[in-house]
Amino acid sequence: MRRKYRQPTVYLDFVAANKLQNQGFIAWRFLPGMSFGEDCAWWGRQDNRPSSHEGLDFRCFVDSQGRTIPLAEGMLVPVAEEGDIRQIFNDFLGQSVLIAHDLCGNGRRLYSIYAHIKAVDTCRLGEHVLAGQIIGSIAYGRCRTAAAGSGQVPAHLHLSYLWLPLSFQKTFDWRTAHLDQEIIFIDPAECLSHSLRACK
Ligand SMILES: [Zn+2]
Numbered sequence: 001m002r003r004k005y006r007q008p009t010v011y012l013d014f015v016a017a018n019k020l021q022n023q024g025f026i027a028w029r030f031l032p033g034m035s036f037g038e039d040c041a042w043w044g045r046q047d048n049r050p051s052s053h054e055g056l057d058f059r060c061f062v063d064s065q066g067r068t069i070p071l072a073e074g075m076l077v078p079v080a081e082e083g084d085i086r087q088i089f090n091d092f093l094g095q096s097v098l099i100a101h102d103l104c105g106n107g108r109r110l111y112s113i114y115a116h117i118k119a120v121d122t123c124r125l126g127e128h129v130l131a132g133q134i135i136g137s138i139a140y141g142r143c144r145t146a147a148a149g150s151g152q153v154p155a156h157l158h159l160s161y162l163w164l165p166l167s168f169q170k171t172f173d174w175r176t177a178h179l180d181q182e183i184i185f186i187d188p189a190e191c192l193s194h195s196l197r198a199c200k
Pocket of ligand 1: 053054157158159
């Protein structure tokens, strides 16, 4: 049976940066389709995704009265782990930021991607960012409610963790990433609930 709420204590930098505790934050809420590896969308008619979900979508949280509160456009996006910014590129709602982490194993390096955000001006290629540092804000979605039609995606933060070969020279591209045998996506919920060194 699906647990209603998962990982209540992860990514608290986001909670702090946006003062969600003042809104009664208790836990993140992940609806069906928001978690890693799921095949359906969580918006609109919950159609099948073109490929299984390559990450974890932060869209809403549960407050102290049990209400589900959506995140809003413009909320600040801090990084959960320190690293170096390797790529900033457009995605279908905003921008994605690819960050390389100081963790290697089996000929690979661990990366994370913060997607559907608007990067801040100080977020630049090559910059070293510390845990908790703000790299952007949540970009506008394509609709205001999750009940809108398919393709109209509400604002949210997508977070991916992935292993890339040390020799990886390609430009990361969401359109082809799920087909690339060199890219190994892993569950962000697992990474966030442990230290990164437990991800290996
Ligand atoms: Zn997503």
